[in-house]
Structures are given as C-alpha cells and as structure tokens.
Amino acid sequence: MSIALNVITGFLGSGKTTLLKRLLHGESLGDTALLINEFGDVGIDHLLMEEVAPDTVLLPSGCICCSIRGELKDALLGLLQRRERGEIPAFKRVILETTGLADPAPILATLNNDVQLRGRFHIGLVITLVDASHAALQERLHPEWLAQVAAADRLLLSKTDLVENCDALREHLQALNAGTPILDTEDIDSGEQLLLGEGLRSATPTAEVTRWKLHQAESTPSTHGAAQVCCLSFDQPLDWVGFGVWLSMLLRCHGERILRVKGLLNVNASSAPIAIHGVQHCLHAPVHLPAWPGTERQSRLVFILRGLDPELLRRSFEVFSRRFAA
Numbered sequence: 001m002s003i004a005l006n007v008i009t010g011f012l013g014s015g016k017t018t019l020l021k022r023l024l025h026g027e028s029l030g031d032t033a034l035l036i037n038e039f040g041d042v043g044i045d046h047l048l049m050e051e052v053a054p055d056t057v058l059l060p061s062g063c064i065c066c067s068i069r070g071e072l073k074d075a076l077l078g079l080l081q082r083r084e085r086g087e088i089p090a091f092k093r094v095i096l097e098t099t100g101l102a103d104p105a106p107i108l109a110t111l112n113n114d115v116q117l118r119g120r121f122h123i124g125l126v127i128t129l130v131d132a133s134h135a136a137l138q139e140r141l142h143p144e145w146l147a148q149v150a151a152a153d154r155l156l157l158s159k160t161d162l163v164e165n166c167d168a169l170r171e172h173l174q175a176l177n178a179g180t181p182i183l184d185t186e187d188i189d190s191g192e193q194l195l196l197g198e199g200l201r202s203a204t205p206t207a208e209v210t211r212w213k214l215h216q217a218e219s220t221p222s223t224h225g226a227a228q229v230c231c232l233s234f235d236q237p238l239d240w241v242g243f244g245v246w247l248s249m250l251l252r253c254h255g256e257r258i259l260r261v262k263g264l265l266n267v268n269a270s271s272a273p274i275a276i277h278g279v280q281h282c283l284h285a286p287v288h289l290p291a292w293p294g295t296e297r298q299s300r301l302v303f304i305l306r307g308l309d310p311e312l313l314r315r316s317f318e319v320f321s322r323r324f325a326a
C-alpha cells in the first residue's frame, strides 16, 4: 500500500523542530518515519533508544527518525529497504521536515514524477508553520514564505506568545489560502492533531474537501500582498479529458506562477465529483469522492497566483469550457 509523505515546512526559525521535538516526547507519532534535514538540530539524543542503522534511530514512541544526507528519493527508498529487511518497524506514514528556505513544490514534484517512488509513496499533507512575530517581514522579503503558505493544507501559527494580537495575520492567511485550517502550534499536542484527518488520500477525503470551503470562495479575484486569488466556476458538467488537457497545459506554461490550485469538478455524467489539487507544476493524483459534499453541483476551482493576471486565467477557462462542456 502506498505510504503518505507529509511535509512540514515553514520559514527559517519558525519553530518546526521545536514542535516536532515536543511531539516526539509523546506516543502519538508511533507508526511514523520522520525524515529530518539536519539531524543534529532536533536534539533528540536524550530520547534516543536504539540506533538501528547509520543515521536512523528508533524513538520510545516507535517513531523512526532518519537524517537526510543525500537525496529525498534515496532516503525514502532506503527506509523501505530497511523495513523489508526487518531493521526498522513497519511505519504507515512519513513526515519530512524541510529546511526553512525550501519551496515545497520541488519536493512534491520528486514524489509525483519519480517512477520508483510513485505507487510506493503519495503526497499527504503540507503543513506550514508561520512565525507570527516575523510573518509580515518574511512575506515582504522572502518569496519562499508565500510559496509555503500557498502550498499548505494546514497552517500552524507559532510564536503567538510574542505577539499581542494575531487576528489580522489569521485573516490574511485565510484570505490567501482560503479554507485551510489555521491552528496554533501551542495547541498541538499529538500527531493526530498535527495531521488532522490526514488529507485527501485518507479514508475520509470528503472531510478534507469540505475543509476547503470552496462554496464560500469569492468569484471576483482579490489581491493579498504579492498574491492574487482567483475562483472559477462552471455550472454544466465538464469533459474530464478536455479539462485535464487544459489544466496540464496551464500548469506546464505557467506552473511557477500558479502557487496553488484546489477544485471540485462535476465531470461527465458522474454522480459524484472529482477533487483535484496541486502546487505549481505539480498536480496531485485526482481523487474520486464517494458523493458530493453538499447540495451544489457546480465545478469550482480556486487558484493562488503570483504574477499571473487572473483575467487571463478566466478567459482561458471560458474558451476551454465552451469547447469542452460534456
């Protein structure tokens, strides 16, 4: 069975290691393999029970902790090999902590595009930490900040203790990446809270799509800092193949300017919708939902753009939808 790779990202010093370290004390990250870029940073030595292979330790919680010295691909395949040889316990998910300057898109693309990884691993959740005390500055100075926020399936606010009021920041994040749950790191005490339902490829994909709140998305484009948020909708059923061609071409031509897309599609004569989402050039595998989450049957897409005119996107979709309505 394919294993979910969940990515924890967030700008330098946003508190990723602090959060993981706290969670590693508990039991809730059992069944998890944790991949960390800089092993020493985590300071888990005092938690260390057993060294099971070079760069890999088994923690009291049952979590396997592994440093990445080489490529992500090698680390993931290495975990599988060690598991097969019985050197480490079976794990049902992987959590990867990225470096603070990482744009999550290439990591997700590695998983999607590599033939050896595809089928063995799939993209789970992208969890982005936002340092409440430095968010405004980081957003202004570092393009990675916006890429990380746009890619997020969960947003976690850290350092709220250093800020008097986070309401404006929460509002800004909600406007940028609508529907994404925003939690405070200090309220996260377990792996279950961190992963909150485990995303679109979990046993409850409809719950995840309901979190997207697509029905509430505004149809007029809006600007938030360097990002434009654009919502497209279509009443008639869409032709799935035609739509796939349109979206693939769009991402191929403008992927680096499409920081995120999420959508629920009414396709052909199907009685249930297809959920899609992607980050830049990387489109995750579409998921057929068992039923519509509500009474609406409209296809809806939300894009977070940077440097791409929402009007161009709208016109392109209109041309497509006239040609490819099922």
Ligand SMILES: Nc1nc2c(ncn2[C@@H]2O[C@H](COP(=O)(O)OP(=O)(O)OP(=O)(O)O)[C@@H](O)[C@H]2O)c(=O)[nH]1
Pocket: 010, 011, 012, 013, 014, 015, 016, 017, 018, 019, 041, 099, 100, 101, 158, 159, 160, 161, 162, 185
């Ligand atoms: N006041 C306060 N400090 C925090 C909080 N979370 C983390 N810190 C501090 O922020 C600093 C950076 O935290 P890390 O957990 O190392 O951050 P990181 O995201 O792992 O950092 P990089 O790996 O360098 O990107 C440390 O000194 C932490 O103690 C928080 O919620 N409140």
